Amino acid sequence: MSIIFSTMSRLFFVLMLVVSLYMLFRGHNEPGGGFVGGLIAALGFALLALAHDVATARRALMVHPVALMGAGLLLAFLSGLPGLLSDRSFLTHWWAEIGSLHLGTATTFDIGVYFVVIGGVLCLIFRLYEEVDQ
Amino acid sequence: MSFEWSILMALAGAAIARPAATYLGSRTGWVMALVPFVIFLTLFQHVGTIAGGETLIVQSSWVPSLGIDLAFRLDGFSLLFALLITGIGTLVTLYAGAYFADKPHREIGRFLGLILLFMAAMLGTVLADNLIVMFVFWELTSLTSFMLIGFDAHKAEARKAAIQSLLVTGGGGLVLFAGILLIGMELGTFSFTEVLARSGELVASPWIGTIVVLVMVGAFTKSAQFPFHFWLPNAMAAPTPASAYLHSATMVKLGVFLLARFDAVFADVPAFGTTLVVIGSITMMIAALQALRAEGFKAVLAQSTVASLGILVMLIGLAGEVAAVATVGFILSHAFYKAALFFCAGTAIHATGEASLRRLGGLARFLPVTAVAAILASLSMAGLPPFVGFISKEYLFEAQLTNDWNIIPIAVAVIVNAVMVGVAGVVSIRPFYFKAHRVTAVKHGETPGLLAGPLLLASAGILIGLFPNAIGQALIGPAASALHGSPIDVSFQLWHGLTPMLFLSFLVVAIGAAIVVYWDAIHAYLRDQHGLYRLLGDRGYQRVLDAVLGAARGSTRILQNGDQRRYTSVVIATVVIGLAIALVAGPAPISIAFPEGVLRLPLVLVLVLTAAGAIATVRARSLIAGLVCVGIVGFALAVIFMLNGAPDLALTQIAVETLLVILLTAVLLRLPARQKHSRTSSERRRDAMLATGFGGVIFIAVASMSAIPIDLRLSDYFGETSYLEAYGRNVVNVILVDYRAIDTLGEIAVVAFATIAAWALLRGPAAKPRIKE
Structure with missing residues (x-):
């Protein structure tokens, strides 16, 4: 592995995470969203895995990808419950206005999508490259 | 309650x-x-x-x-x-x-x-x-x-x-x-009461023939009528x-029940009654032959049950009040004597461990009450007075004689009823009183639980026969009226006078008695007729079953041969063929319109790049090289999206493309070294053909789709309301997380579960215990 690639990968990793979060949160009004954000974040971790090894990427992720996927699914599911309570309609979103910013359970839902995508992609990539490393 | x-x-x-x-x-x-x-x-x-x-x-x-x-x-x-x-x-x-x-x-x-x-x-x-x-x-x-x-x-x-x-x-x-679905489609209701009330409407429908055949097949399978006997x-x-x-x-x-229920609805359908009479008669004859040939205690009873069901189907096919009374009366008397006889057979077989009639005899010493119950039940089955079986048989003949049917069904009914008499005699006399093959020991005697059923049913047969009017008024009359569709005044009587029916009954008993006497000879003769019985047995069923299983095995061998590339080819070829059929047969004509001013210079340059990538992919010998070339096509596509004002799509395409290359490379590296991950010339030719077909069909589909005017109502609605109702300007994302959020939830759940399954499969080799070197 070239030293330039492995050094730059750390930088790119951080950059890609930041971009992915930016994509996630601006998604409601501009191109972006949980899905693309999740893909970019997953790419960041994949970069770490390629430049160093899977163990490094796993450490950076901190949780197991399958657990992340489950958490995302749970989050998306939970985001529908408030609407069920207030309007008797699952996934009818709640909104709160903070200044000019609208935040609501739709954002929680999108974060859920984000986690599912990261977890799903990474659990396959990690598994596949672990085998190659051995 | x-x-x-x-x-x-x-x-x-x-x-x-x-x-x-x-x-x-x-x-x-x-x-x-x-x-x-x-x-x-x-x-x-x-x-x-x-x-x-x-x-x-x-x-x-x-x-x-x-x-x-x-x-x-x-x-x-x-x-x-x-x-x-x-x-x-x-x-x-x-x-x-x-x-x-x-x-x-x-x-x-x-x-x-x-x-x-x-x-x-x-x-x-x-x-x-x-x-x-x-x-x-x-x-x-x-x-x-x-x-x-x-x-x-x-x-x-x-x-x-x-x-x-x-x-x-x-x-x-x-x-x-x-x-049933066809009936619901025609009448708009599944309520039987309403179907009954509107039967004229149903009979006038063009689907009536199909409906009758479907209902009949359902009933015939359940009630074991020819050819499902x-x-x-x-x-x-x-x-x-x-x-x-x-x-x-x-x-x-139940099949009889269904046919009887629908008899009122289908009464005016021309061939309905005739078909029932013919099928019922064929079933009766086959079952009567088989009953004489069978040697197991239960097998003989089972064949006679098939014959009885044939009689019932035939009776439903006959028209009139008497036929309705005969149907109901026979259902009742048959249920009584046949259940009792099965109980007796069960006790005899269970006590001796011997199921063949030819090896049972003299059981009356060990099972005296069961023997009496068997005699009583079989007298009802034989249709002798004063048992209820006699009354129902009289009605059976009366129903036949009052219908303008020719002699053949009557002859069939006489023969089959005579065989029933014979069977009744054989199953009650042989195992319990016959001297030959005397059983010398039994495993257990009679217990109250084993006796209650046969005794009650057998004595009910004679009680109803002696006092037929009570049950006639309370049960048989109302049931026959419900069948017939209008009230019937039933006189369920033991003695009808000297009628043609009584003469037929005498004839039946006489032939039946002869069958009892000569059973051994008839039985032995029929057992030698192997060819005939192969025709009547379940060979047809076996053939069909074998053919289905053979087809399943054959198609599995072709489709599931274990080669992933084969699976992918089959899937893609199916999609190509399906799309092509839909395009050719679809309502909209295929039209490829080239809008003006599409070919801007930047776009042309990117398209050339795409084409170059595609050609390189097809020509590439190494799989890794092919993968990289596919990547070129993918990224070029993203640029095309970008140039046409779809930044969302472009962004996603780039991310997916990158991940795809990373994932597929890993998969390729994991593959067992297969001739340096390369394809032969013929494989490349086949892949190229598939890819060209797929691309061509998709191109035509997309091109003719854009020629059709698009209904923009939904897009306009989402565009107008997305900020007002969901506080988001990115309509695509708002649809994903808000308008159609439950779809998205379903999709991410599917993605998650599919990924977990793939992940679990990938664990395989790593989880294996490693051999220390």
Whole structure:
């Protein structure tokens, strides 16, 4: 592995995470969203895995990808419950206005999508490259 | 209590049977028999009301969006069936408790649970007024029958018979379902009461022929009519209490029940009655021959049951009041004597461990009461006065003589009834009183549980015969009226005077007596006619089954050969062919329009890049190189999206493309070294052809799609409301997380579960214990 690639990968990793979060949160009004954000974040971790090894990427992720996927699914599911309570309609979103910013359970839902995508992609990539490393 | 609760009570009984058996032990039969008995009493309360000419209908909503109500109907005919089901069910439960006395208590519980579940299904089928509800219960009877035939699952023969009955009756059920759906489509209702009221409308419909055939096939499979007559004798692999209940007294009569119910609806369909008479007669003849040939105690009874079902089908095919009375009377008398005879057969076989009639004899010494019950029941079966069987046979002949049918069906009926007399004599005299093949020891004697059923049923046969008017007024009259569609004044009498029917009865008894005397010779002769019986048996079924399994094996060999590339090719080829067919056959003509000013210079440059990538992919020998070239195409596509004002798509495309290359490279690296990951020339040619076909079809589809004017209402609606209602300007994202959020939730759930499955599969080799070197 070239030293330039492995050094730059750390930088790119951080950059890609930041971009992915930016994509996630601006998604409601501009191109972006949980899905693309999740893909970019997953790419960041994949970069770490390629430049160093899977163990490094796993450490950076901190949780197991399958657990992340489950958490995302749970989050998306939970985001529908408030609407069920207030309007008797699952996934009818709640909104709160903070200044000019609208935040609501739709954002929680999108974060859920984000986690599912990261977890799903990474659990396959990690598994596949672990085998190659051995 | 309202009558429809009987079904729930039976279900509750089925649920508690198993735990109850572990507590009650040997008393299980006696205690659990209370369940059907209480239901019997509940239903019995309605006899007066129904005999007064009323029809009870209750309904509650089930699937309102499809027009399906949980509707139940109690009229004379369904009440007769419901009473038979619960009455004989009580005796079967009692008998089964004693029959399984030497088995572990768990077995009794399991058996009684199935019997009671079956009873609930039967009650549901005969009481349901909604055709869909009836179908659901109808299929439940097929399923429980499957479980009961295969009850001794360790026997290969029982498993085979169970699958055969399930395939035949379950398949017939599906055919019936098609008929029901057609009726619903034509009339817009599934309510039987309404179908009955609007039968003229149904008969006038162009689909009536199809509907009649579908309903008939459903009924014929269930009631073992030709050409589906073979499964019932094989179903004798079930424990005898189940045979007595399902395969003689109740379930197999469901087909008859259905035909009788629809007789009022289809009465004006030209060939309906004729077909029933012909099929019934053929079935009768085949079964009569087989009954003479069979040597197992239960097998002989089973064949005579098939013959009886044939008689019933023939009777339904005949028109008029007398035919309706004859049908009902025969259903009743047959249920009584046949269940009793099965009980006696069960006791004899269980006590001796010997199932063949030719090796049973002199059992009356050991089973005296059973022998008496068998004699009484078979006298009713033979149709001798003063048994109820005599009355029903008189009606059978009267129904035939009053219809303008020619001599053939009458001759068939005489022969078949004579064989019934012969069978009755053989099964009651041979095993119990015959001197030859005397049984010298039995495993167990008679217990009260083994006697209650046959004795009660056999004596009921003579009691009804002696006092026919009571049951005629209370049950047979109302049932026949319900069948006939208008009130019938029934005089169910033992003595009709010196009529042609009486002469026919004499003839029947005379021939029957001759059959009893010469049974050995006839039996031996018929057993030598192998060719004939191969024709009448279940060879056709076996052929069809083998062909289906062969086709399944063959297609699996071709489609599932273990090569991933083959699977992908098959999937893509299917998509190409499907799309091509849809394009050619679709309503919109294929038109490829080239809008003006599309070919801007940047776009042309990117397109050239895309094409170059595609060509390189096709030509690449190494798989890795091919992968990289596919990547070029993908990124070029992203640029095209970008140039056409779809930044969302472009962004996603780039991310997906990158990940795809990373993932596929890993997969390739993991593959076993297969000639340096390369393709041969012929493989490349085939792949190129597939890819070209796929691309071509997609191109035509997209091009002709953009030629069709687009309905923009939805897009406009989302565009206008997305910020006002969901506070987002990115319409795509708002649709994903808000308008159609539940779809997205479903999709991410599918992605998650599919990924977990793939992940679990990938674990395989790594999880293996490593061998230390």
